[in-house]
Amino acid sequence: xxxxxxxxxxxxxxxxxxxxxxxxxxxxxxxxxxxxxxxxxxxxxxxxxxxxxxxxxxxxxxxxxxxxxxxxxxxxxxxxxxxxxxxxxxxxxxxxxxxxxxxxxxxxxxxxxxxxxxxxxxxxxxxxxxxxxxxxxxxxxxxxxxxxxxxxxxxxxxxxxxxxxxxxxxxxxxxxxxxxxxxxxxxxxxxxxxxxxxxxxxxxxxxxxxxxxxxxxxxxxxxxxxxxxxxxxxxxxxxxxxxxxxxxxxxxxxxxxxxxxxxxxxxxxxxxxxxxxxxxxxxxxxxxxxxxxxxxxxxxxxxxxxxxxxxxxxxxxxxxxxxxxxxxxxxxxxxxxxxxxxxxxx
Amino acid sequence: xxxxxxxxxxxxxxxxxxxxxxxxxxxxxxxxxxxxxxxxxxxxxxxxxxxxxxxxxxxxxxxxxxxxxxxxxxxxxxxxxxxxxxxxxxxxxxxxxxxxxxxxxxxxxxxxxxxxxxxxxxxxxxxxxxxxxxxxxxxxxxxxxxxxxxxxxxxxxxxxxxxxxxxxxxxxxxxxxxxxxxxxxxxxxxxxxxxxxxxxxxxxxxxxxxxxxxxxxxxxxxxxxxxxxxxxxxxxxxxxxxxxxxxxxxxxxxxxxxxxxxxxxxxxxxxxxxxxxxxxxxxxxxxxxxxx
Ligand SMILES: Nc1ncnc2c1ncn2[C@@H]1O[C@H](COP(=O)(O)OP(=O)(O)OP(=O)(O)O)[C@@H](O)[C@H]1O
Ligand SMILES: [Mg+2]
Numbered sequence: 001x002x003x004x005x006x007x008x009x010x011x012x013x014x015x016x017x018x019x020x021x022x023x024x025x026x027x028x029x030x031x032x033x034x035x036x037x038x039x040x041x042x043x044x045x046x047x048x049x050x051x052x053x054x055x056x057x058x059x060x061x062x063x064x065x066x067x068x069x070x071x072x073x074x075x076x077x078x079x080x081x082x083x084x085x086x087x088x089x090x091x092x093x094x095x096x097x098x099x100x101x102x103x104x105x106x107x108x109x110x111x112x113x114x115x116x117x118x119x120x121x122x123x124x125x126x127x128x129x130x131x132x133x134x135x136x137x138x139x140x141x142x143x144x145x146x147x148x149x150x151x152x153x154x155x156x157x158x159x160x161x162x163x164x165x166x167x168x169x170x171x172x173x174x175x176x177x178x179x180x181x182x183x184x185x186x187x188x189x190x191x192x193x194x195x196x197x198x199x200x201x202x203x204x205x206x207x208x209x210x211x212x213x214x215x216x217x218x219x220x221x222x223x224x225x226x227x228x229x230x231x232x233x234x235x236x237x238x239x240x241x242x243x244x245x246x247x248x249x250x251x252x253x254x255x256x257x258x259x260x261x262x263x264x265x266x267x268x269x270x271x272x273x274x275x276x277x278x279x280x281x282x283x284x285x286x287x288x289x290x291x292x293x294x295x296x297x298x299x300x301x302x303x304x305x306x307x308x309x310x311x312x313x314x315x316x317x318x319x320x321x322x323x324x325x326x327x328x329x330x331x332x333x334x335x336x337x338x339x340x341x342x343x344x345x346x
Numbered sequence: 347x348x349x350x351x352x353x354x355x356x357x358x359x360x361x362x363x364x365x366x367x368x369x370x371x372x373x374x375x376x377x378x379x380x381x382x383x384x385x386x387x388x389x390x391x392x393x394x395x396x397x398x399x400x401x402x403x404x405x406x407x408x409x410x411x412x413x414x415x416x417x418x419x420x421x422x423x424x425x426x427x428x429x430x431x432x433x434x435x436x437x438x439x440x441x442x443x444x445x446x447x448x449x450x451x452x453x454x455x456x457x458x459x460x461x462x463x464x465x466x467x468x469x470x471x472x473x474x475x476x477x478x479x480x481x482x483x484x485x486x487x488x489x490x491x492x493x494x495x496x497x498x499x500x501x502x503x504x505x506x507x508x509x510x511x512x513x514x515x516x517x518x519x520x521x522x523x524x525x526x527x528x529x530x531x532x533x534x535x536x537x538x539x540x541x542x543x544x545x546x547x548x549x550x551x552x553x554x555x556x557x558x559x560x561x562x563x564x565x566x567x568x569x570x571x572x573x574x575x576x577x578x579x580x581x582x583x584x585x586x587x588x589x590x591x592x593x594x595x596x597x598x599x600x601x602x603x604x605x606x607x608x609x610x611x612x613x614x615x616x617x618x619x620x621x622x623x624x625x626x627x628x629x630x631x632x633x634x635x636x637x638x
Contacts, residue, residue, distance in 0.1 A: 073530075079534065080530075086527035086530065087531075088528065089550065099532075099535050103541060
């Protein structure tokens with residue numbers, strides 16, 4: 001087990017791309033950290049620097065109490081699960097899982113016992129003598145997990161391990177990975193571009209954008225108090241509603257009219273509200289023109305225009321709704337204000 | 347048997363099958379008839395062959411000709427029997443093929459997996475040697491071999507031939523198609539460069555190795571010019587050049603040894619054919635698919 005700390009880490013690729021700007025954060029012992037962000041934001045680069053597969057341009061990386069900037073990946077006591085699993089195609093599942101131990105000169109009987117244990121944990125016992133090409137995607141994923149687990153590392157690294165699976169399997173593996181990590185208590189860094197994975201698996205989330213950290217926080221903090229409009233619109237499905245508004249006469253007013261919230265300031269401002277924090281009510285102060293009703297079984301999403309701006313509302317299945325004019329109330333305590341130009345939370 | 351409805355469609359397919367077979371059979375005959383003629387001459391005495399030419403009748407000389415081909419020496423020293431030439435050819439073929447594969451793989455490994463300063467330049471330099479086959483550089487090569495005292499040795503026979511751009515090129519292309527994550531997974535699994543090469547890359551390349559082996563074995567086996575230059579001792583002769591030695595008798599007063607020479611030629615064909623048949627399925631796999 002280990003805690004990890006990144007101190008002013010920076011990555012510039014030889015071709016001059018600054019993939020990760022100066023970044024510092026700590027990962028506590030046993031914590032499940034998720035790095036999330038859109039494609040190309042530098043998640044993999046950051047992970048690969050922790051793994052030692054990519055040189056660190058600047059800064060200091062510690063795993064446990066060791067500075068590991070120049071330590072070989074094999075000696076960092078880490079295990080990594082790759083997006084395409086990277087199983088050795090010519091080796092059986094048994095040899096795939098045991099290969100890392102064999103290279104560390106572990107006695108054969110110890111390897112056999114550990115492989116068996118890992119296989120049992122991952123329901124792979126029946127497949128130990130198969131080649132990867134004879135396994136389904138989910139089973140390959142498990143073998144990749146087994147290869148990581150068997151070595152008993154102090155840090156797990158995952159690079160989008162579930163993105164090649166279908167939705168149902170992904171859901172199931174998400175729970176399995178999380179449960180396994182809980183059970184083993186191994187510090188983990190998990191990269192994904194899927195915000196649902198991030199929300200459901202993480203103890204702590206780091207939202208990255210264009211090589212920069214937008215926000216660090218627990219899933220709940222990230223969801224309820226996004227640090228910027230970027231985080232607000234990236235996390236959550238559907239994302240947070242963002243409305244143009246103005247400070248006027250000690251109030252935030254939308255469209256020069258309806259006051260939403262007493263606040264001091266001046267000029268334009270962006271108001272954010274989660275779709276479930278607005279309610280459909282005949283007494284609501286704001287008109288909402290419903291255009292599309294999205295039926296999702298347990299709840300409904302109403303898409304339309306609020307004060308001529310796109311808006312989405314989440315209502316329970318008991319609330320009847322059909323396209324047409326309606327009125328809504330935005331709960332004042334759920335409103336978030338962002339600077340109109342920088343997008344930062346106020 | 348159930349009745350198969352006779353339709354124009356079935357009929358057309360029939361014809362095309364027939365045509366296909368006709369072409370294939372014609373091609374096979376074209377390749378096989380010379381061999382059959384050779385085989386026929388090995389069953390008759392040389393006198394009959396020179397009097398009547400190739401015939402349909404099969405004689406009873408097969409055994410005698412076989413013995414003559416395998417165990418009779420034609421030179422002064424008595425060392426260039428068919429058997430010893432067969433052994434020399436096998437050593438040349440194997441050494442040539444294995445040497446090319448080993449060197450090609452190692453060169454490709456260095457080019458693809460190691461961050462070398464002038465890797466691309468090195469590759470193109472190796473590549474341009476394709477423009478300089480042995481025939482072009484035969485005099486300097488001979489001189490070097492001679493100065494190194496390699497005449498009439500297996501080393502001299504094989505070594506100058508094996509530095510190979512072809513094998514390097516094919517293995518380079520193959521290695522570049524191996525997913526990068528595999529290397530990274532192996533690095534994290536604690537496999538160093540040598541372990542990765544032996545444990546992962548070589549097994550992954552086995553079909554490619556088989557394909558290379560066939561091509562290179564046959565290529566080495568059929569070498570003529572270089573063995574002719576480098577071997578002067580009869581005990582070092584290879585089959586391909588030894589057969590030439592036999593037919594030279596035609597210029598003398600004796601009857602040429604048709605039976606023996608043809609028998610030897612047939613024997614010379616067999617090992618490459620055996621290698622191709624043995625590795626055939628791997629060969630096709632190696633050139634068309636891969637289980638990476
Ligand atoms: N080897 C490389 N050389 C140069 N630039 C690179 C290299 N690898 C990645 N980059 C660049 O660095 C940036 C970050 O890449 P990275 O792979 O970390 O993104 P990512 O967040 O993992 O994206 P994805 O979700 O698509 O995997 C990108 O702009 C990419 O083009
Ligand atoms: Mg990535």
